[in-house]
Amino acid sequence: MEKLPGSEYLPGPIPPTPLDRQAQKAGQLFSGLLAMNVVFLGSAFISSMIFNQVAITLADVWILLSILKVLCLFWIIYYLLGTSQQPHAVLYRDSHAGAIWIRGKFLLLFGSCSILLNVFQIGYSTILIHCKSRVEIVFPSIGILFICTQVLHVTLLEACLFSLSHSWECGLMLTIATNLLLWLLAVTNDTLHMEIEAQLREVERRFAGKAPSQPPHWGNETALCTCPNTTICKVFQKGYILLYPFNTEYCLVCCSVLYVMWKNVGRRISHHHVPHTKPKFKLQGVVFGPLLGAVAVIIGACVFMMYQIQATSLEPTRQVFVIYYSYYIVLLPLMSVGAVIGTIIHALEKKELDTMKNPTRSLDVILLMGAALGQIGMSYFSIVALVATDPRDLLNSLILSYSVLLIFQNITQNVFVIDGLHRRRVAAAAEGKHTGQAGQLTVAVELPGEQETTPSSKQENGQTPPGKEEDTKEEQNREAYTSLSYIHTYSHLSWRRRVLREISFFLVLCNIILWVMPTFGAHPVFENGIERSFYGYSTWFVIVNFGLPLGVFYRMHSVGGLLEVYVTA
Amino acid sequence: MEKLPGSEYLPGPIPPTPLDRQAQKAGQLFSGLLAMNVVFLGSAFISSMIFNQVAITLADVWILLSILKVLCLFWIIYYLLGTSQQPHAVLYRDSHAGAIWIRGKFLLLFGSCSILLNVFQIGYSTILIHCKSRVEIVFPSIGILFICTQVLHVTLLEACLFSLSHSWECGLMLTIATNLLLWLLAVTNDTLHMEIEAQLREVERRFAGKAPSQPPHWGNETALCTCPNTTICKVFQKGYILLYPFNTEYCLVCCSVLYVMWKNVGRRISHHHVPHTKPKFKLQGVVFGPLLGAVAVIIGACVFMMYQIQATSLEPTRQVFVIYYSYYIVLLPLMSVGAVIGTIIHALEKKELDTMKNPTRSLDVILLMGAALGQIGMSYFSIVALVATDPRDLLNSLILSYSVLLIFQNITQNVFVIDGLHRRRVAAAAEGKHTGQAGQLTVAVELPGEQETTPSSKQENGQTPPGKEEDTKEEQNREAYTSLSYIHTYSHLSWRRRVLREISFFLVLCNIILWVMPTFGAHPVFENGIERSFYGYSTWFVIVNFGLPLGVFYRMHSVGGLLEVYVTA
Numbered sequence A, B: 001m002e003k004l005p006g007s008e009y010l011p012g013p014i015p016p017t018p019l020d021r022q023a024q025k026a027g028q029l030f031s032g033l034l035a036m037n038v039v040f041l042g043s044a045f046i047s048s049m050i051f052n053q054v055a056i057t058l059a060d061v062w063i064l065l066s067i068l069k070v071l072c073l074f075w076i077i078y079y080l081l082g083t084s085q086q087p088h089a090v091l092y093r094d095s096h097a098g099a100i101w102i103r104g105k106f107l108l109l110f111g112s113c114s115i116l117l118n119v120f121q122i123g124y125s126t127i128l129i130h131c132k133s134r135v136e137i138v139f140p141s142i143g144i145l146f147i148c149t150q151v152l153h154v155t156l157l158e159a160c161l162f163s164l165s166h167s168w169e170c171g172l173m174l175t176i177a178t179n180l181l182l183w184l185l186a187v188t189n190d191t192l193h194m195e196i197e198a199q200l201r202e203v204e205r206r207f208a209g210k211a212p213s214q215p216p217h218w219g220n221e222t223a224l225c226t227c228p229n230t231t232i233c234k235v236f237q238k239g240y241i242l243l244y245p246f247n248t249e250y251c252l253v254c255c256s257v258l259y260v261m262w263k264n265v266g267r268r269i270s271h272h273h274v275p276h277t278k279p280k281f282k283l284q285g286v287v288f289g290p291l292l293g294a295v296a297v298i299i300g301a302c303v304f305m306m307y308q309i310q311a312t313s314l315e316p317t318r319q320v321f322v323i324y325y326s327y328y329i330v331l332l333p334l335m336s337v338g339a340v341i342g343t344i345i346h347a348l349e350k351k352e353l354d355t356m357k358n359p360t361r362s363l364d365v366i367l368l369m370g371a372a373l374g375q376i377g378m379s380y381f382s383i384v385a386l387v388a389t390d391p392r393d394l395l396n397s398l399i400l401s402y403s404v405l406l407i408f409q410n411i412t413q414n415v416f417v418i419d420g421l422h423r424r425r426v427a428a429a430a431e432g433k434h435t436g437q438a439g440q441l442t443v444a445v446e447l448p449g450e451q452e453t454t455p456s457s458k459q460e461n462g463q464t465p466p467g468k469e470e471d472t473k474e475e476q477n478r479e480a481y482t483s484l485s486y487i488h489t490y491s492h493l494s495w496r497r498r499v500l501r502e503i504s505f506f507l508v509l510c511n512i513i514l515w516v517m518p519t520f521g522a523h524p525v526f527e528n529g530i531e532r533s534f535y536g537y538s539t540w541f542v543i544v545n546f547g548l549p550l551g552v553f554y555r556m557h558s559v560g561g562l563l564e565v566y567v568t569a
Helices: A018-051 A058-085 A100-127 A135-156 A169-207 A219-223 A231-264 A288-311 A318-348 A359-389 A394-437 A455-461 A469-519 A530-535 A537-568 B018-051 B058-085 B100-127 B135-156 B169-207 B219-223 B231-264 B288-311 B318-348 B359-389 B394-437 B455-461 B469-519 B530-535 B537-568
Strands: none
Touching: A018 A058, A018 A169, A018 B359, A018 B394, A018 B530, A058 A135, A058 A169, A100 A135, A100 A231, A135 A231, A169 A231, A169 A537, A231 A359, A231 A469, A231 A537, A288 A318, A288 A469, A318 A394, A318 A469, A359 A394, A359 A530, A359 A537, A359 B018, A394 A469, A394 A530, A394 A537, A394 B018, A469 A537, A530 A537, A530 B018, B018 B058, B018 B169, B058 B135, B058 B169, B100 B135, B100 B231, B135 B231, B169 B231, B169 B537, B231 B359, B231 B469, B231 B537, B288 B318, B288 B469, B318 B394, B318 B469, B359 B394, B359 B530, B359 B537, B394 B469, B394 B530, B394 B537, B469 B537, B530 B537
């Protein structure tokens, strides 16, 4: 979220040598191979647990994961001790890191929730110690230690750093692999948990009386091991169910942050280091976006509460699904229209895109597109099921339009965000002018093969690299010309920038409410039962369990991207 | 397979402008989105067919695929007509295209087999026309047209071209998506086919008599629709079963070639175009590699035939599995040792790696690593199953060591090939010297940010770009120095290069036999029944059906990479 992301890329005294690049390639290759092996071994374990409960139990998987966690812990501690003792271990913040700070905040939030979840699990297992194995206390304890160290590690190093050493690539990859396996386990265990809940509800429905509430997660043991009727045990149970989705998201976010760090190992930046200006988030000049967004959030919250009360009651009606889907059918076209208008404005600006290589932004784009796949894939499966079943039914046609609109919304929003991310540097330069720094900042016109550098940062440092006088003169000429043309066009741009800000603010709020609803348990895609009966219980479960967490991650990641578009618009 | 892959990268008159890159990004984004939507829609269709045979039938999937094929056909014809009429549509061959020519040959082979397969299918359906729908004749006919046009298209344009227009990105992506869906359908239909075969064999075993041989592939209809006892019908049946794996591979290879083409759209090269020297494949100087490889191939062929005879007989014995796995257990360590020695020799050379950006090579590496995942994943699943079952049994311990060795062999070979691909330019320059061109060719020492250019090619062209005299002088000085040091070190290198050639030749032959065995139907990983009973029939089927075709593709792709290492060593 820097104003001038390129400003730290002055030609440094040590350009990367082929030997450096060689070391980087080798390091990436070997750490990647390590991660691949760990992930495959773990996946095989988890699959065996699912498909053959007798030979491989959940406890075996836990033991494997605990070993991995302990290895990761050792590595993190070793690394932190090692770097703190090296006098010349200079660590840089990645100025390209855009949505990273958002992810950092989410990491903290989700990490805290995950720790709480583990505390609840320990408490619950302690109450029922007579019928549970010790592993069920040891595993969450290691989990707490692991999450604490990891969050500390990542936030201490401010999410995205350059290190000159290659020694920690393998450690990073091991941690990524461990988190990926934890996510896989969480998804498959979430399956069990949802299954139990669904069964419970059916039992409740059938007897139309209150069956004793059962603990989630422990499969066959539930019959033997029921919670004593104390408040503390109920709190642990409810807390566990409520916090469970946060744990899933924590693993995903952790993987993405660590992956960005891994990709940055060995990238070099110079020692000309400009102190950071914190991104300024100003609300001035936007009215309709926040207003419309707030309305959407409030209505969404009402719909969500209504849905939750109805869906957990004994006889959920079709009406609640109709209300839920209608809300989406109104909201999604608005969001799509906003994104399309934003894209058109971007196109009207006729700016040159920032096509320079920017690994962190590429990662952002990849994560955005990858996360959208979950939602889009699920929607296509819904569409085929609904068209094949009976598209003329009211609820079916609602779900059908919802699915189509969701795909359209995802695609338009992605195009808008990606476009915005590629334009941010030009926009940031214009912003600098606007705030009275005219003449100091210039548009970073890109010359192929040139190092990324803006004259402004050079002037701020008062340094001119030796043998560069002529270049600088030329650049100043071009700069003057560009500045003039910019001032001329800027007055015309103003309304466009305002519209962009309104749109992105609106989209941010919409994405937040669309993130909250599935995170806290509204899963109509499973509860409406139409796709479930079409594909069969287990198949639809797998599809939903891969699609939903990715969808939630997508909304979260979109908020980061859109906030960036807002700040730099 | 060029001697000097960088020689065509002279600084051309038209460097890529930011607008170009912008157009490329936009084109890639939109065509990628198109492909994603098509793939998801098709996957949902195919999944529906698998999990809900009533609502969506195989005929529905065929109709969807036929529509896609016809769209692709129109696009290819339109494109070919369009470019042939444009006078300045200059098409370049990608000099970086390494293993591409191998893929081109395989494409032709697999394409012919796929056409034959479709002919057999049409013939078979025509014989049984009384109980089959017209779709079963129409679909293979469109298939033949599609494959012919596609192979013509790709081979005419020589597998890898640069085009300056962005209009065909969407068409390419549509074709990739169609091929991907055809692959998915082939894999799932292969499941049915294998299932039928397995069931058939069990029936045969139970009755210990000859049940009437049934046609593959048509699920429930088999009971009604049996082949009349004519030779032609039997030929169609057997031919269909034999040729089926080639079709699966054809789709995979097509996807990879088209993906390389898509990635190259918009990449620019200059008009200084050096005529191509065909790669020379000389056998001189290698003895042990071919010999050892030939022995491996001959023994492998014997083992394969023994396996096929035994496995298709009524009572397959444990003995045949023991022989099969023993062969692998002897061969795989030899291959691994070879690859490790090769990697050590590469490391001893202490050359600078060619770390310049080379999209085609990056793709080669990605395809190599990606294809290896199938085999490695399957091996890990086997390992967990075997350790959990009974690792002390003879056959189990054999399969266990086979799996571990296979993982090790895949990894070492990948490292060796990737290392070799990154060193080929330096090696090629040395090769030039060796053949009496000393002084004309030099090592292309890489300077960061410099255009890829070697003095040799400049001299050959008799051209010196204007304003480059000083650079050229400097380069000549450096060149003279490098040449001297090269001549000095070259005499020491000779034995190393010979060993590299022996190793890569040996590995090529081994990979060919390891490619032939699973392609022509040796699937002990399924037929031994150990993992199948551990994970359950359907789960193991899914794992095998994703792992096996990728494994076959990996062997094929390895042959390409290793041949390249051989030629440039």
